[in-house]
Amino acid sequence: MTRLAIAINLDRCVGCHTCTMACKMQNNVPEGLLWNRVLTTNCDVVDGAEGTYPNVSRVYTPIACQHCQNAACQRVCPTGATYKDEKGRVEIDYEKCIGCRMCMAACPYNARVFNWQTPVRTTGANYGDAAVPVRPKGVAEKCTLCKERTDNGEEPMCVVCCPAHARIFGDLDDPDSEVSRLVRERHGYQMLEDMGTNPSVHYIG
Amino acid sequence: MKTAPDKTVLQSCGFNCGSRCQLRLHAEDGQVAWVESDTGPDAPDAPQMRACLCGRAWGHWVNSPHRLDYPLKRVGPRGSGQFQRISWDEALDEIAAQIKRITADFGPEAIFFPYASGILASGQSPLERAIDCYGGHLRLHSDYSSAQLQAGTMALFGDDGYYSGSPLEEAANSDVLVLFGSSMFATRQGGAAGGHYLNQLREQAAAEGRPFKVVSIDPRHTPEVRGAQDQWIPLRPGTDAAFVAAVIHELLIDGLADEELLRSHCVGFFEDTLPPGTPPHSSYSDYVLGRGPDGTEKTCAWAAAITGCPAATIRQFARTLAQAKSAFITQGWGPQRSEYGEQTSRAICLLAVASGHFGRPGTNSGVHEPMRPYTPSLPGGRENPVRAALPAFLWTECLQGGGITQAQGLRGAQQLPFPIKMIVNHGGNCLTNQHAAINATHDLLADESRCEFIVVCDVMLNDSARYGDIVLPELALGERENAVLSGFGDRVSCLRHGESWSHFTGERRDPWSIGRALAERLGVLEAFEEGAGDGDETLAARMASEGQVFAASSADSAGHTGEDDNGKAAASAGRADEDARRLPAPGHEMRALRAPLPCAYGAFRANPTAHPLPTPSGKIEVYSEALARMAQTAQLPDGQVISPIPAYLPAAEGPGSPTAERFPLQLITYHGYQSIHSNFSHLAIVESVMPHALQVNPVDGAANALVEGQPVVVENDRGALVARVHLTPCIMPGVVALPNGAWHNADMAGSRLDWGGCANTLTSLRPSPIARGNGQNSCLVRLRPLTAEEQAAGRERGYDC
């Protein structure tokens, strides 16, 4: 089996938001929506910090779809639009999506966004990779693990763009892959592990 | 589904950024659809030049609604932004006529090119070249980046500090990295820049079980402070010299200073090394030990009251330095961007010397890491015959006072007897946005009896461009064929041959052809083209001159290192690799690791007689006779002084100054991830990913009854702006911070309230005493809620408040 995954090394991430922007550009994510956000651990605001002045600490924590093996969104999707594919990615069939937003309510990671309106792009052009399908009004969308790139054997955009090399991509089912090794050796953990969703995205540090 | 992209075009993110990363553009139907960056080989010691979030948004930038498409002529009052489209011929004829008239009536010194770096990646402005060929223009000296540091290190070490520091690679031999107002991650954002390298240094040290501690001395907590071993020491802005004085005091009384070095290599640290004829008790040691004219001992308690940093923390930092094997002490350019930035920058450098962390492996001289190859000018043309040079920041003072003298910082001439009569602003935003005191500056610019004619040539209608009488639309670097030298702040150096691509460009022209058309009208075409030709010839000439810089600054295959000539060899260090002499074809680039640079002043430290510094004494001038003389003659703003030693001097707008009673908060700006100077700041897509916000400590938030995300007015006597509050413990109480570069956006005929949140609405025109540099970080403000009237006005503008 294949279980494509990303490990994010939080010791390296500096909160530069390059991955947020690059994801948006790669995947033609409409204005106002983000598939990939950079949060700070234990904070509910952008660029937050823990502790009180001057004893503060700040751990930047990028978060997008966790590609759960036991995906809450998939379980509640009434049409089968959300599915897990043969590479372990959780994907959406936009044709089947009826816009009920059950998945958004179910996702513990707040990873999904919704096209309430006809998607807006101020440049007037689709700015994403030509291979990425354009989503219409009324469908949910989220990180696809860069399906179009990973289908082609390329790494996801947020991985190749990261100036701090904080993200490592690979197959968790291959024990010799770099991502498996890192997760093993550096005790990678899953976000909200006790939710039982079993994400493929792991965090290190 | 969309159609497949027509073509992938190699280009550069060509701003005045230390990186100039690679972009690969996918043009579709004449539009940039998709922007990708470096996908070439990636190695730990030669990382890809990955673009940051700004470079990724380049497609939005190049298609921005603020792009200039046609030549414009002003039809409303100056600065009103009311323009009418005209033809290129009309525009160029008018500019040429004005150049001729003003040169004839006032002389070439009346024509001024304000500091502008938008054109930097293409070398010198061709407009400037054309005017140099005609009659010349007023020069400028220093810049807006590091004027005070340049003057400070010039006094101390005899060089301007741009090229003399140790490269960050030297920190591989350090156990402590001390950052004074420096964030590698935010300042240079590309993948080959220092931030990624700092991560590697940390990991390397951890893997080898070596200690590596980062101490960040900064009013803001920055991402460089990470692990338990790291330390954040917040100081009130502008008080670094007081902090340093107390640390040196501590080292001296404990016998932990490098007294031998301070005696053998320095002038005026101790009384017995003062130059002959100097008044007694003017040495730095007497200053800190309380034997100087002020009679105050610079104890930790003294510094604590000024800096806001507890005495125990200062003492403990002195221990950290004393116990360090090799501390790499560096500074960003924020601390020196203050009224007494010369004191700040030299004090930080002096700390490196006094602690002995200087001139030996693992150390630095206290300056910013050195720049690497820079874009050279094209050969030929004519040298500007004018000798007079204005400090970059002082053009408003010159406009205001109707002239300027040597005692005010003019160089190369005794005085200028008239104000600037013509401004040519090519690729810059320093008329308003990136200058200071925008409201006062607006009034000076709007008065047509002072400056009679303003030409702007730019890619965007930014706030400065609104002041043009004629505005010329330029093709952006990345939309034309070009030669770009990239990575001047990075570990790899690259020479890239960017390709042109077909898309809508209106009547935008490339800068060379604009300069050429002007030269033609000025009757100096032959001189203009000399050595550089036109079209392909010009590009070939540029490629050849950049190729030389590239080859000279790259490590050759044998890994030769640069000469150790007190670090000054930086720009020309290394021997050319034969391979590097080949020039890249369109759509191609060449990369090389840069030639290793030596540790700052290693040769001087080892043998000061054989390798003297370029100071008058050949030594480190802790006491500078040149500054002592300048103190006698300089004409300074009220209450300002020049000190020959790096003493702490309180700014007119600083903690404890009388103004602080009304405006109790210090405002600073920093290099945010969301812009490169003012580039990218105006894009909605950037704002949606990384919003601009005013950082406020929760203590000040509570005092002003502020909540997260609330819009607030930040004001002082110079103006008012609106910003959204971000409450964070990552900023010192008493200090508020804005990312630099936000676009000024105000009704200048009405309220002048700046809805864009441009910090320079509030900053001061008061120059620093030695460099006459921009001291924007010496700025006091207060916060207040928006009035009901302002809220209504804001809503009308679409501002959510």
Ligand code: SF4
């Ligand atoms: S690009 Fe990398 S360093 Fe920047 S926020 Fe994303 S994961 Fe963190």
Ligand code: SF4
């Ligand atoms: S994998 Fe692709 S879609 Fe998912 S967050 Fe990264 S860039 Fe975005």
Ligand code: SF4
């Ligand atoms: S702004 Fe600088 S770091 Fe960012 S992509 Fe452009 S050149 Fe690279």
